[in-house]
Amino acid sequence: MELGFSACGFAAADPLDHLHDFYRHFLEEERQATMAYLQRYATQRLNPELLLSGVKTVIAVLVNYYPPVLLPEEDNFILSKYAPGKRYPPYIKSKMEPLLWMISGLGENVHSKSYVDSGPVLEKAWAQRCGIGWQGKHTIIINRSGGSYFYIGIILTTLELEPDLSETDHCGSCSKCMEACPTGAIDRPYQLDIRRCITYCTNVKNAPMPEEVRKNLKNRIYGCDICQDACPYNRFAKPTPDTHFHAHPELANMRKKDWINLSRERFDELFAGTSVEESGYERLMRNIGFAREGE
Numbered sequence: 001m002e003l004g005f006s007a008c009g010f011a012a013a014d015p016l017d018h019l020h021d022f023y024r025h026f027l028e029e030e031r032q033a034t035m036a037y038l039q040r041y042a043t044q045r046l047n048p049e050l051l052l053s054g055v056k057t058v059i060a061v062l063v064n065y066y067p068p069v070l071l072p073e074e075d076n077f078i079l080s081k082y083a084p085g086k087r088y089p090p091y092i093k094s095k096m097e098p099l100l101w102m103i104s105g106l107g108e109n110v111h112s113k114s115y116v117d118s119g120p121v122l123e124k125a126w127a128q129r130c131g132i133g134w135q136g137k138h139t140i141i142i143n144r145s146g147g148s149y150f151y152i153g154i155i156l157t158t159l160e161l162e163p164d165l166s167e168t169d170h171c172g173s174c175s176k177c178m179e180a181c182p183t184g185a186i187d188r189p190y191q192l193d194i195r196r197c198i199t200y201c202t203n204v205k206n207a208p209m210p211e212e213v214r215k216n217l218k219n220r221i222y223g224c225d226i227c228q229d230a231c232p233y234n235r236f237a238k239p240t241p242d243t244h245f246h247a248h249p250e251l252a253n254m255r256k257k258d259w260i261n262l263s264r265e266r267f268d269e270l271f272a273g274t275s276v277e278e279s280g281y282e283r284l285m286r287n288i289g290f291a292r293e294g295e
Contacts, residue, residue: 003095003096003099004063005061005062005063006061006064006143006146007150008060009059009130009131009164010057010058010059010161010162010164011126011129011130011131011164012056012057013049013056013057013156015049016045016047016122016125016129017046019046019125020046023042024042027042029193030195031192031193031194031195032194033194033200033204033207034206034208041120042120044120045120045121045122048156051119051156052111052112052156052158054111054158055158056157056159056160056161057157057159057160057161058129058130058154058155058156058157059154059155059157060123060126060129060130060132060152060153060154061096061099061152061153061155062141062151062153063088063092063095063150063151063242064146064150064240064242065081065082065149065150065151065240065242065245066081066237066238066239066240067081067084067085067239067246068241069246069247069252071247071251071254072252072255073219075255075256076219076256077219077220077221077256077259077288077291078218078219078221079222079223079251080199080222080223080224080225081223081225082149082245082275083222083274084247084248084251084270084271084274085244085245085246085274086244086274087274087275087278088116088151088245089116089117090116091244093114093116095153096155100114103155103157103159110158111157111158112155112156112157112158112159113155113156113157114153114156115156116152116153117152123141123152123154124140124141126154127141128141128166128167129166130163130166131164131166131167132167133148133167134168134169134170134171136148136177136190136231136233137174137175137177138177138181138186138192138227138228138231139186139190140227140228142171142231142233143233144167144170144236145236147231147233147234147235147236148228148231148233149234170233174232176230176231176232177227177230178227179230180226180227180230181226182198182218182226183197183213183216184196186227195210196212197224198213198216198218198223199223199224202217202221202223202224202287203222204279205279205280205283209286209287209290214290214293215293215294217287217290217291217294220287221284221287222276222279222284222287250269250270254270260288262284262285262288264281267281267284268281
């Protein structure tokens with residue numbers, strides 16, 4: 001917590017055998033879309049021993065990215081709340097380095113590995129087992145006191161630590177996230193058809209944009225957040241003080257006409273160091289074109 005994480009929990013590094021059938025059916029139905037790595041490393045995802053020999057404990061941390069200033073949506077195209085912030089995987093891994101150093105000093109021959117949106121790790125499953133949230137019906141991790149606008153960091157270590165209690169599900173009969181999704185991507189509770197997810201279709205390089213998604217972008221041009229915004233637990237979301245995740249201040253002045261006429265030079269100014277920059281100018285302009293078709 002002193003390092004700036006919002007939550008931290010421990011779990012015994014036992015195989016996630018209870019997810020075997022769920023994951024198998026997910027792949028058989030090709031819900032992974034073009035993300036072939038989800039199938040390529042399926043075995044490793046369910047067994048941390050295959051990633052770190054002798055692993056005893058999984059540590060999960062949350063990092064809040066909820067913006068202090070929400071970008072206007074009236075007469076505007078919409079970016080996901082995480083999109084304007086700087087790229088998070090290398091940054092969060094650097095925040096985890098002091099924790100790794102501390103762990104290495106707690107015993108002889110202690111080995112650890114860290115993951116942030118990388119490697120064959122089921123981050124959300126481990127976050128739930130570590131007691132820092134549960135995987136909601138929209139499949140995103142929800143923290144009872146902070147909502148769902150968090151990144152997850154995972155550490156595997158051979159150090160044995162007392163595990164926390166796994167978090168239980170608190171969605172109950174609520175299905176607001178499923179009802180809110182305009183493309184029907186959350187077609188079953190706790191399951192996502194990635195092929196119909198606006199975030200996937202607008203963000204991931206080479207991802208196709210099916211007509212059913214194009215017609216239902218709701219002015220989204222990078223990412224979505226519709227299911228998260230519908231979640232009652234996000235009334236507890238608190239703005240992050242970490243400036244790494246803050247938007248370029250001039251983004252607040254952008255409106256539809258500005259996006260339509262966005263130059264590559266202006267794009268580079270607004271999105272330097274972000275995932276939007278990594279996805280590319282051409283893809284963003286393509287998304288803007290599709291969003292205009294759906295108006």
